[in-house]
Amino acid sequence: MRKRADDLLNRLSLDERIAMLHQFAPAVERLGIGAFRTGQEALHGVAWMGPATVFPQAVGLGATWNPELLRRIGEAVSTEVRAMRSRDPRVGLNVWAPTVNLLRDPRWGRNEEGYAEDPALTASLAAAYTRGLRGDHPVYWRTAPVLKHWLAHNNETDRDTTSSSVPPRVLHEYDFAAFRGPVEAGAVAGVMPAYNLVNGRPNHVSPYLREDLRRWTERQLVVCSDAGAPSNLADSERYFDTHEEATAAALRAGVDSFTDHDQDSSVITARVRGALERGLIDVADIDTAVRRLLTMRFALGEFDPELDPYAGTGPESFDTPAHRQLAREAAEQAVVLLKNDGLLPLGAAAGDRDGAAPGGGTGPGSGGATAVPGDTAAGAGGAADRVAVVGPLADVCKLDWYSGSFLRRSTLREALVERLGAGRVVYADGDDRVRLRCASGGWVSVPETAEVSAAADEGSLNPAHAEGRTDLPPVTAGGDPAELALTDWGGGVLTLRAPDGRCLSVAADGFLRASADRPGGWVVQETFALEPAPGSGGAEQALRHLGTGRYVTVTAEGLRAAAEDASGAERFAVEVTERGEDAVARAAAGAGTVIVAAGNDPFVNGRETEDRDTVALPGQQDRLWRAAHAANPRTVLVVSSSYPYAVGDAHAALPAVLWTAHGGQAAGTALTRVLFGDVSPAGRLPQTWYASDADLPDLLDYDIIGSRRTYLYFDGTPLYPFGHGLSYSHFRYEDLVVERDGEELTASLTVTNTGAVPADEVVQLYARAVEPRVPRPHRQLVAHERRRLEPGVPERFAFTVPLAALGHWDVAHGRHTTDPGRYELQAGASSADIRLTAALTVDGPPPQPRPVLGSGLEAACFDSSAGAVLVDRSRVRGDAVAPADGTVPARLVYRDCDFGGAGTGTGAGRITLHAAREEPGTAVVELALADGTPLGEAEVECTGSRYSYRLVSVTPADAPRGVQELHVTLRGPVRLARLDFGPGGEPREPSPAAGGS
Incomplete structure (x- = not known):
């Protein structure tokens, strides 16, 4: 296909090639090439193109912890893409899904779009979904998935101008890991850069696209820009002076398809021509991007309709019974039982008639409370047989920005009426x-x-x-x-x-x-x-x-x-x-059991372009569950939401609490089947639920290690931990055995369903370094499996874990390493419910100190910091360090620095700083050892540009020797790129990476 793409590329004129760089590429009629557009949203169903099967939100799919389920959903979604395209050519085959941004902070407005806060779980689910979207043919792809949004994107507040300061360890261990897994799995066609900047540089000119992403696979990945982002480079971000410079830089960095100015391609094509005329790019840069795009189109079978196995997909493959069943299965698997004191499952105690549809029904309504005529009403029993379903989410199915339209739907109220009969369901929406x-x-x-x-x-x-x-x-x-x-x-x-x-x-x-x-x-x-x-x-x-x-x-x-x-x-x-709470109290008092349906509307208070400022449940909804519980102690809280809430009071007071993301077209049916025990809940939380806003650091703090964020590093007690979820059954964990074979570990254990009902269990395997030399996670997910277990039948679970999963990114040497020492593999039902632990020891040479005397020290490779941010060393590549606030000193710590000269008279007699200062005036860089011994300080005058670095030397009164911990303090606006250490003499010139661009 690459040869064919090259052949076709050579047949295109320069203008035709340039035209293909825009999202809406026109047809080339003389060669029989049709029009093509990148970008068909398919996050949890085909979006924006009318009615389609609507699956649960992505965060709900994350709660299933079931890669095989996501593979099947991806297969169904891509089949519907093909089926819809057969009748509407606007439907595209280059699908922009899934979103693999990590759910680092639950206040992110787009929390609904991600799978999990954990990179391993996210990568596993994303790889499965892309396999389904791609299809299983060895040559041709059903659709071509593009991962969103590269990189470190987890805030909507000023998203096109904020910079995520991501230290090297966080970058490699956390943010890269979510993308690398699915890319290496081989079913990813490309990525979409995010709007934000990373370490001061816009993602659309990120050197990581070339230096990291494209090294993870031999496939020619396509990079599609986010909408309007190419213009942002010169407009809101002001990173470049002209749009021609910005377009050229994005193209050279690896952006292949420009999503800008909607369907008007003339603006982008004019910028590309302008960049070419100014010598900012050459034809080879254009050809590289077009070649990638053509290769993707060949893989989609566009030029081989007679060979494409998916070309015959027609309307009969759309909204099939199998897709409807799959939507219900997904919604059921996504339900997480957070607390249960025995109230659930409801069963006969709530008037269950074994699922028999009684006929009739109330349908959607908007009144306050739907009263039931007395106990003698046809088909109705006493109050104890009734279920009150109340709250703003009781009789709605919510769509979000990336949903398709409903072909069919099931609200919680409708599903309860179908199961119990209209006479046994009392309803109040809880609105004032x-x-x-x-x-x-x-x-x-x-x-x-x-x-x-x-x-x-x-x-x-x-x-x-x-x-x-x-x-x-x-x-x-x-x-x-x-x-x-x-x-x-x-x-x-x-x-x-x-x-x-x-x-x-x-x-x-x-x-x-x-x-x-x-x-x-x-x-x-x-x-x-x-x-x-x-x-x-x-x-x-x-x-x-x-x-x-x-x-x-x-x-x-x-x-x-x-x-x-x-x-x-x-x-x-x-x-x-x-008052809504009065109607809810009245409904609750007239029923045997109350279900309070709370949560969010995906278009209100937290969505794309808008972060939340609190994790608290809305005050009106808080009053509703309290009123219901006061009137009826048999109250269940069902939270249907795109993100976590702090519901500690409800957890303390109520006998049962459940959560599900907005569950798509089968949401109501799925919830009802779980509530009544047709399905034992087995969803697990894909992110930590915190007890209050006080548990969360600043939204824009991306250093999860330094800010002690996510289950990996959080030192407090969460309301509900990562991986939490209860069942209607019980499970016994036994006999964890860990064996090593070269660079792989095998962990196996036996799990038995000791309850009375068949149920899924999600076995979670975590790794932990016992005495780490650097900050490591409390424990980190390395494997998991969801499996249905019959009562009383022991089953063996086996996991293969690469030894490297125990390791970390070594900032001192710029590589991944697994330190020798003691580790544990822990098996459990959540990150806080560890049932079995097995110890192992990794042998090997001890970690070596930083060879700073010969190799110098990259400023960005600190071990810890306070008050510092990473910034762009140049417009092209590299990082430097600067104070986050020029009025507050930034402090950097570099551990285990080998200054040489131990036991001799030599050592680091001269320290040379590579520093830049754009502002007039002077900044000061102070150097000291951990014991407080000062090494000296240097004044950095204005260098004229943030990218113009000068060499400033410090000569310590007593040259540091041996292995020491170096402390660096930056006072005032200054960028520090590098430190070199030598016995004395003249400092060398800055490396090319430190220069301006």
């Missing part, structure tokens, strides 16, 4: 019911209309992308007062639903209409905030529309988001007709 009286006169009124939203029509695209409707009458300030359902999603962010169940939304003309099925869109137009009106003392409120930032006013045509500030806003008196 409010009316708004206008100070200018009249009540807010919603005109009645027979129209329904067109967003869910069979042929439409994802309703999350739909524009606001203007064909419905606006909300007015006259007529009968509308009772609105107010949902408070936390932080004062509200949605308001009209009596017909539709959300108030604002279209391009600014008018409020009851026109949306749900919040959605790149800019959500369905969220509001109530704020005290100026001068009212809190008696009246101004209504701010969060999508536009404008305040609502009253006009003759209707309510409109038009005022720039609160002084021009309409003043509303808010009349609460019923």
